[in-house]
Amino acid sequence: xxxxxxxxxxLFRKEGQNVTLSCEQNLNHDAMYxxxxxxxxxxxxxxxxxxxxxxxxxxxxxxxxxxxEKKESFPLTVTSAQKNPTAFxxxxxxxxxxxxxxxxxxxxxxx
Amino acid sequence: AQSVSQxxxxxxxxxxxxxxxxxxxxxxxxxxxxxxVQYPGQHLQLLxxxxxxDPLVKGIKGFEAEFxxxxxxxxxxxxxxxxxxxxxxxxxxxxxxxxNKLIFGAGTRxxxxx
Numbered sequence: 001x002x003x004x005x006x007x008x009x010x011l012f013r014k015e016g017q018n019v020t021l022s023c024e025q026n027l028n029h030d031a032m033y034x035x036x037x038x039x040x041x042x043x044x045x046x047x048x049x050x051x052x053x054x055x056x057x058x059x060x061x062x063x064x065x066x067x068x069e070k071k072e073s074f075p076l077t078v079t080s081a082q083k084n085p086t087a088f089x090x091x092x093x094x095x096x097x098x099x100x101x102x103x104x105x106x107x108x109x110x111x
Numbered sequence: 112a113q114s115v116s117q118x119x120x121x122x123x124x125x126x127x128x129x130x131x132x133x134x135x136x137x138x139x140x141x142x143x144x145x146x147x148v149q150y151p152g153q154h155l156q157l158l159x160x161x162x163x164x165d166p167l168v169k170g171i172k173g174f175e176a177e178f179x180x181x182x183x184x185x186x187x188x189x190x191x192x193x194x195x196x197x198x199x200x201x202x203x204x205x206x207x208x209x210x211n212k213l214i215f216g217a218g219t220r221x222x223x224x225x
Contacts, residue, residue, distance in 0.1 A: 004154075033213075040120065042201060042215035043155075058212075090155065097162075099145055100213060102155035 003027065004103035006091050011108045013078070013085065021076045021106045023091030030095050032074035036060060037088040037105070046089075049074055078108060086110050113138045115204050117216035124192050124223050132187040132219050134202035141207040144185040146176055149218075150198045158200070161185065162207070172196070197223045 004025045013019045025032065031050045035043040045058030049068040063082025068074055074093075078085045088107050092100040118133035136142065146158040159170025166178040176187045185202060202216040 035215075040217055042115075042117075042217040043203075043213075044215070045212065092155075099157050099160055101157075102147075104154045 004091055004093055004101055006089075006103035006106050008106060009104065011106055012111050013108060014111050016080045018077055018079050019108065021078065021089055021091075021108070023074045023076065023103060024072055025074075025091075025093045025101075025103075026072060027093055027101065028071070028095070029093035029101070030071070031093060031100075032068065033092040033094075033100060034058075034064070034066065034074070034076045035090045035092065037090055043090060046076065113204065113206075113212075113214050115202055115214050115216035117200075117202055117219050119219045120217065122219055122221045124221070126194055126223055126225055127191050128223075130187070130189040130192045130196070130221070132200055132202075132221070134185045134187065134216060135183050136185070136202075136204040136214070137183065138204060138206065142204050143207050144176075144178060145203040145205075145213070146170065146174070146185075146187050147201045147203060147215075148198045149201070155201070158187070192221075192223050194223050194225050197221060 007022045033048040034046040037043050044060050046064050047066040049055035065077045090105045091103045094100040114137050116135045144161040147155045148158045149155045159168050161168045161178045169175045174189050200219045203213045205213045
């Protein structure tokens with residue numbers, strides 16, 4: 001089945017560490033997105049990419065980095081500069097004018 | 112700045128009750144509107160969408176939403192809820208033709224009691 005795979009499902013980070021969240025899609029979608037979900041705040045856009053080797057900052061990009069070397073993959077790195085990284089991270093993809101499809105998410109916690 | 116406001120953060124209903132979840136957005140241009148649902152332990156799924164045409168749109172599982180342009184609203188309705196509708200519901204908006212800037216509301220947690 002086509003879809004979006006996010007891994008790992010749960011991730012723990014020590015203070016000062018960078019961690020990378022994986023997002024892979026086999027939907028042949030051009031655009032990919034990363035959102036952060038916090039209780040009572042809905043989803044906020046971190047980064048998005050409309051084509052390979054290109055990406056733009058969303059509303060809360062500080063402390064995060066991404067790469068888009070392949071169409072299928074859009075990994076998100078949460079750097080030590082992100083002061084409040086504990087959250088639920090959602091990856092999404094879309095093509096053309098169609099709505100975004102979402103992965104199951106990764107829950108990141110700080111030890 | 113564009114924003115989406117969902118009026119109810121928590122809603123508790125009994126089965127067979129009618130549901131209406133409010134959603135208002137602030138954006139001056141033409142928009143596309145969405146309702147997504149997140150069932151416990153599952154990923155976000157599209158319930159319904161409005162791009163243009165008939166302002167009353169029907170989605171999956173008996174949900175519908177009405178776009179009222181003059182009120183900048185896109186309220187979600189269901190005439191009779193079921194226990195399985197227990198979930199979190201998100202309203203989202205994007206400028207027409209631009210899927211790179213989905214703006215989400217804060218979400219509404221719906222609990223349906225048998």
